[in-house]
Amino acid sequence: MSSLMDLSISATQVLVASGSSDDGGNIGLLFLAxxxxxxxxxxxxxxxxxxxxxxxxxxxxxxxxxxxRDTFVKSLxxxxxxxxAGANNRDVRGSLRKFF
Amino acid sequence: xxxxxPNNEATLPSEVGSVPEPVVEPVPEPAADAxxxxxNTDGGAKDGLAKCERCGATEIALNVATGMLRCSFCRxxxxxxxxxxxxxxxxxxxxxxxxxxxxxxxxxxPSTEEVLTFKCSACGAEVVIDTNHGTQARCHWCRNKLSMNxxxxxxxxxxxxxxxxxxxxxxxxxxxxxxxxxxFFAHPKFKQEFNAxxxxxxxxxxxxxxxNAHAVLTGQGEHQTRSYTVKNGDKDxxxxxxxxxxxxxxxxxxxxxxxxxxxxxRLDQNASQNTNNIINAIMPFDVENSVRYDSNYLAxxxxxxxxxxxxxxxxxxxxxxxxxxxxxxxxxxxxxxxxVRWHSEQVDVAGxxxxxxxxxxxxxxxxxxxxxxxSFLHYVAVNARTGExxxxxPINQGKLxxxxxxxxxxxxxxxxxxxxxxx
Numbered sequence: 001m002s003s004l005m006d007l008s009i010s011a012t013q014v015l016v017a018s019g020s021s022d023d024g025g026n027i028g029l030l031f032l033a034x035x036x037x038x039x040x041x042x043x044x045x046x047x048x049x050x051x052x053x054x055x056x057x058x059x060x061x062x063x064x065x066x067x068x069r070d071t072f073v074k075s076l077x078x079x080x081x082x083x084x085a086g087a088n089n090r091d092v093r094g095s096l097r098k099f100f
Numbered sequence: 101x102x103x104x105x106p107n108n109e110a111t112l113p114s115e116v117g118s119v120p121e122p123v124v125e126p127v128p129e130p131a132a133d134a135x136x137x138x139x140n141t142d143g144g145a146k147d148g149l150a151k152c153e154r155c156g157a158t159e160i161a162l163n164v165a166t167g168m169l170r171c172s173f174c175r176x177x178x179x180x181x182x183x184x185x186x187x188x189x190x191x192x193x194x195x196x197x198x199x200x201x202x203x204x205x206x207x208x209x210p211s212t213e214e215v216l217t218f219k220c221s222a223c224g225a226e227v228v229i230d231t232n233h234g235t236q237a238r239c240h241w242c243r244n245k246l247s248m249n250x251x252x253x254x255x256x257x258x259x260x261x262x263x264x265x266x267x268x269x270x271x272x273x274x275x276x277x278x279x280x281x282x283x284f285f286a287h288p289k290f291k292q293e294f295n296a297x298x299x300x301x302x303x304x305x306x307x308x309x310x311x312n313a314h315a316v317l318t319g320q321g322e323h324q325t326r327s328y329t330v331k332n333g334d335k336d337x338x339x340x341x342x343x344x345x346x347x348x349x350x351x352x353x354x355x356x357x358x359x360x361x362x363x364x365x366r367l368d369q370n371a372s373q374n375t376n377n378i379i380n381a382i383m384p385f386d387v388e389n390s391v392r393y394d395s396n397y398l399a400x401x402x403x404x405x406x407x408x409x410x411x412x413x414x415x416x417x418x419x420x421x422x423x424x425x426x427x428x429x430x431x432x433x434x435x436x437x438x439x440v441r442w443h444s445e446q447v448d449v450a451g452x453x454x455x456x457x458x459x460x461x462x463x464x465x466x467x468x469x470x471x472x473x474x475s476f477l478h479y480v481a482v483n484a485r486t487g488e489x490x491x492x493x494p495i496n497q498g499k500l501x502x503x504x505x506x507x508x509x510x511x512x513x514x515x516x517x518x519x520x521x522x523x
Contacts, residue, residue, distance in 0.1 A: 031515040035508020042500055046282050046493045049371035053359075053383035056423040060356040064194065068432060069348040073320070079340040084322040087439025089430055094419030096361075096369040097377040 052097040136199040138206075139187050139455070141259040141392070145249035148221050150396055152176055158245040161399035164264045169396050180391035183260035189310070189455060190388070193354035196312040196451025202259030204393070205307065205456040207409045209253040214405070218246050231256035234403050235395040247395035255305065255362075255406035258456035260390040261397050264301055264484045271462035271482045272296045274489045278480055285503075287494035290466060290478075300465075301484065303398060303458035304379065305362045305406035308387050309417045311355040312451040315425050319443045321347040321436030342438055349429050353447075357387050358424065360417050362406040362456065367416070375479045375492040382483040382490050385459045389485075393458075406456055422447050460484035468494045 044050055149158050152171035159172035168177040184190045187202065215230050223242040229235060235248040235256055251257045266274075275296040283291065326341040361367050361380065369377045391397075425447055433440050462482040467475050480491030 029515055029519065031511035031518070034511030034514075035504045035506075038507040039500060039504040042285055042504075043495065046285060046495050047371075047375075048378060048381070048490060048492055051381040051490055052369070052377050053380045055358065055383075055420045056427040058384050059358050059420070059424045061424045061428045062354050062356075063428060063432075064352040064354065066349070066351040066432065069346075069350075070321075070435075071346040073344045073346055075325070076322070076342045076344055077339075079342060080337070082338075082340065082438070084342075084436075084439035084441060086441045087322075088442055089319075089426060089433060089436075089440040091426065092423050094416065094421075094423045096367060096380060096416065098370045099372060 049099060050097075052095055055094065056092050136201045139189075139200060139202045139259070139453075141183070141187055141202045141204050141455075142249065142251045142257065145251075145257075145393070147218055147248050147250050148246055149244055150247040150249070150394070153178070160245075160396040162263050162397050162401075164267050167263050167265060169394065180261075180394045180397075183390045183392050183455075184388050186392055187259070187455070189453070193310050193312050193356060193451075193453075194352065196310060196453055198451055200451070200453040201410065202455040204251045204257055204259035205410065205454050206251070206253055207411075208255045208407060214254055214256075216248065216252070218248065220244060220246060232405050234398050236398060245399070249393060249395055255456075257395075258305060258393055258406065258458050260387075260455060261303065261393050261458040262385055262387060262390040262460055262485060263397050264401065264460040266462065266482060266484045266487050268299065268301065268462070270487065271299050271301075271484065274482050274487060275299055275462070275464050275480045275491070278489050278491050279493060282493040285495055285500045287468065287496045290468065290494045294466070296464060298464060299462050299482075301401035302461050302463050303401055303403040304366065304461050305404055306385075306457050306459050307360045307362045307406075307410075307413055307417070308455045308457050309355070309358040309360065309421075310453040311353075311358065311417075311421050311449055313353050313355070313421065313425070313447050313449045314351075315353055315429075315445070315447045316348070316350045317426070317429060317442050317445050318346075318348045319441050321345050321433060321440040322438035323435055324438050340438075345436070347433070347436070347440055349432060351429070353425050353428065355421050355424055357384075358417055358420060359383055359385065359387065359459075360413055360420070362408045362413060363404050364407050364412075365404075367408065374477060378479045378490050378492050379461060379463070379481050382461065382481050382486075382488045385483065385485050387457060387459070390457055398458075401460070403458060410454060418447075418449070421449075464491070466494065 151158055152160060152174060154176040155171060155174040157171055157173040160169050161172065163170040163177060166177060168179040170177045214232055215228055218227050218229060220227050220239040220242060222244045223239060225239055225241040227237050227239050227246050229237045229248050231254055236245055238245050248257065279294060322342040322344055324340055324342050327338060329336050329338050366376050366379060368374060369380055371377050422445060462484050464480040466478045468478060469475050478492040478494055482489045
């Protein structure tokens with residue numbers, strides 16, 4: 001059901017993106033996903049299947065003797081994505097909650 | 101940070117080509133033959149009649165308002181020692197070496213009985229305690245209450261217990277308010293049968309883990325230097341320039357009170373099969389306020405016995421510790437506003453301390469009967485220390501689908517009208 005919600009959100013984002021293009025007339029397509037988005041919002045509000053203990057941020061931890069090494073490699077031009085490809089510094093892998 | 105070399109610019113976008121999978125170094129599990137250091141947490145504990153030190157009565161229970169044990173006859177109040185102080189659990193995590201476990205966290209021996217028989221020292225009768233549901237029973241002859249406080253290897257007596265702090269009235273109020281906000285699409289049978297007064301106080305079993313580790317994370321990070329819009333035919337497209345860096349972080353990390361469920365039933369958190377994620381979501385608890393185990397804290401509540409051992413829980417705790425490390429180090433990565441891609445995460449555990457605990461939860465449960473004779477158990481849970489509330493309310497699917505359909509029809513008409521109008 002999470003993927004349903006994700007799909008709804010993705011669909012909305014795609015439609016918003018298409019609506020912002022210059023050829024105009026597409027902003028109305030935003031409403032095409034309204035029923036799916038409504039279902040997803042209500043389902044998550046009642047069932048809370050996405051909720052879990054955020055152990056990664058709610059557990060006390062302190063760092064000591066830190067060493068940082070940062071070396072410039074190169075400059076990158078004309079990247080189409082706002083975020084780094086494959087960035088994983090916010091990944092959570094130890095969660096017990098599963099949807100299916 | 102090293103200075104940017106203008107002659108070292110490249111135009112190869114980082115998203116071209118496949119992204120290498122990060123190498124996650126497995127956290128070494130404790131060697132099977134390494135004898136753990138054991139903290140004896142039941143020293144001086146006695147089974148049998150636990151009497152009020154003032155009047156000798158055995159009618160003792162927790163006074164939730166004060167967090168202390170109270171004699172029901174003479175109203176005398178007292179409390180067990182703070183477990184963190186008594187067992188020196190607050191010591192420097194950096195000094196932890198090897199595996200340290202509380203004696204109440206010992207492996208469960210399959211041969212150990214779950215139903216134990218005690219001799220009542222008041223009248224001599226034999227009294228049975230079913231450790232699956234508690235560690236107390238009343239003598240059916242003399243009506244005295246017998247307590248089991250000594251640890252046996254069946255997971256029934258933990259190293260420490262965190263007493264209830266939120267009263268039943270407060271829990272009922274929180275559960276009622278939670279459900280009240282979810283009335284319109286709630287299943288009609290649930291609305292008809294819901295009664296928050298049916299909430300039960302339950303002590304659930306957890307493992308509380310301290311970890312002393314050394315971590316080395318290596319990878320690459322990107323810092324955005326420019327964003328700009330380019331006209332491509334009729335479309336505007338946004339592009340980004342960024343500087344790519346090799347990034348390495350090395351540090352010692354002290355993780356305090358990582359808390360993991362130690363009941364196999366609660367570890368299963370498949371949200372399509374159960375609502376155990378609801379109980380998981382009300383963490384964390386203030387485990388530093390736990391006290392030495394005394395069965396009298398369980399009077400009036402139920403409890404669930406621990407049935408998982410360290411070897412089953414270690415992979416979960418270590419995976420979560422790795423998450424904690426990965427997220428905590430983000431404080432040192434703010435320069436990399438486009439993110440960091442770790443290629444290797446090596447977390448070596450130098451020392452770890454495991455202590456078992458009973459933690460308090462107010463639990464409202466509702467068994468929803470589904471078609472085909474199936475049923476689904478919904479929980480609304482309240483953290484009985486912090487009051488944090490989470491729940492799952494059965495949905496009237498027919499009503500939700502109908503209203504979603506109406507919303508979809510209205511949305512579709514609106515989309516057509518707006519498109520025709522060119523908006």
